[in-house]
Amino acid sequence: MPPTPLDQFRAAVLADPPAQAHLAEPQDPAIFEARALAWAAARGLSLAAADLIEGGRPDPVGMHRFLPAPVTRHDWPCRDWLPISFPAAPEPAVQWFNFAGISPNTPFFEDAVREAAGRPFNRLFRTATPLASFLGRTDLRAPSGFIFHMSRCGSTLVSQMLGAAPGHVSISEAPPLDAMIQHRFPDPEMHADALRGLVHAYGRGAEHLFVKLDSWHTRALPLLRRAFPETPWIFLYRDPVEVLVSQLRLRGVQTVPGVVPLEWFGLTAEDAHLPERAFIARILERTCGAVTEHGTDKGLLINYAQLPEALFDQILPHFGIVPDAAARDSMAMVAGRHSKAPAARFQADGEAKQREADAELRAIAAQYLAPVFNALEARRTAA
Incomplete structure (x- = not known):
């Protein structure tokens, strides 16, 4: 199947870390929608508001993060993204949210995850990385x-x-x-x-x-x-x-x-x-x-x-x-x-x-x- 306008939008945004920061910050679905449509239009992408509807659906407790991730990539996203879950099925993978200014230094990390789950961007861009991408890396720093x-x-x-x-x-x-x-x-x-x-x-x-x-x-x-x-x-x-x-x-x-x-x-x-x-x-x-x-x-x-x-x-x-x-x-x-x-x-x-x-x-x-x-x-x- 040919890529949909949303597929094209996702691919373009995920190749552009500054765009991710710009789009991941709003909590208000209307602000996110306006930013996303303006960004897409400036790049000649035929994105419509209907393509973004999933990002604005009510989900007060962030249940969407327990569904299959809408994006899969074998490399790691940029450092604004943090792991938020490690589901073992159907295949072990780490799932990420973009935290875009949300501090992870909360009393419990789950507090920060819930805040990030409320961002429309993360509804549309939650990303899964297969476990294999966490093995055999040589660029790792140990914690203090x-x-x-x-x-x-x-x-x-x-x-x-x-x-x-x-x-x-x-x-x-x-x-x-x-x-x-x-x-x-x-x-x-x-x-x-x-x-x-x-x-x-x-x-x-x-x-x-x-x-x-x-x-x-x-x-x-x-x-x-x-x-x-x-x-x-x-x-x-x-x-x-x-x-x-x-x-x-x-x-x-x-x-x-x-x-x-x-x-x-x-x-x-x-x-x-x-x-x-x-x-x-x-x-x-x-x-x-x-x-x-x-x-x-x-x-x-x-x-x-x-x-x-x-x-x-x-x-x-x-x-x-x-x-x-x-x-x-x-x-x-x-x-x-x-x-x-x-x-x-x-x-x-x-x-x-x-x-x-x-x-x-x-x-x-x-x-x-x-x-x-x-x-x-x-x-x-x-x-």
Whole structure:
């Protein structure tokens, strides 16, 4: 079939990075349509408003990004594009959005993805790149640091502080990274190779890239160290009672049986029938236990109680970062805000969580989590 006017328009735009930036910025479908029609007309392309209708359809939660990508290319798009998903079917591929001025340094990367999903440009130009294009690359830079964590222990604060300095990109719990980590590859080296490509795609143009992983990715420490043997990393943890209280207030997905496969944690189907509190504690124990099991080469242990001062005293030196005064001020400003709701002031909640814990919860913390917490504390203080 001959190319349609929309096909011709897409091909012309994808060959012109400045045009992508110009067209990807508008959130209003009417503004996007006006820009697209004017740009096409100036180049003799017979584009009509009807050709752009898909870009303006209501889609408040961005469901279009879960459909097959309208564009496939075997090379990478320019660096304004970032990976937003890694679907395994029908063939493994990385999908991209153009972020056009949208900062990826949000409390969670998914926040930035949702904003980008609302842009009409991304409705029409979401691009898929086959997995093969992420293998065997020789132009890759490793990130400046990885952030592993127990969950609910200050990792979002650390990620936000690191991302506050000019030239820093801090990617927090990116869904494509989780999907690729959990994907079954034919061999470990191919898995590591793919991860190197994906992580590099987030840091193109950045002076420093930091990657905050999902809490359950401690279970992938051997894989990530294979992929990035020289990258320093930290593991954040907190008083188990306080983390349990936080999880009971609002369950993390990893503490809901069946969301993250039980075998990922080395658990069995029988473990899913544990009482709620015990199951959460078991997941947290396996999360922390992976750090003590696999060792802390290139790693630094940080107790939540050491934050935010530890960012300047320990984490930045560990990551090899020497910030200037302006960068330090930018990071320090973040420390006074709530990491997951930056418009709100931070308020310490450790004492409130301790008061909220009943005797049963304390007994569960002692049974499941005290041994691994004490082991982490012993290693930290010894270091």
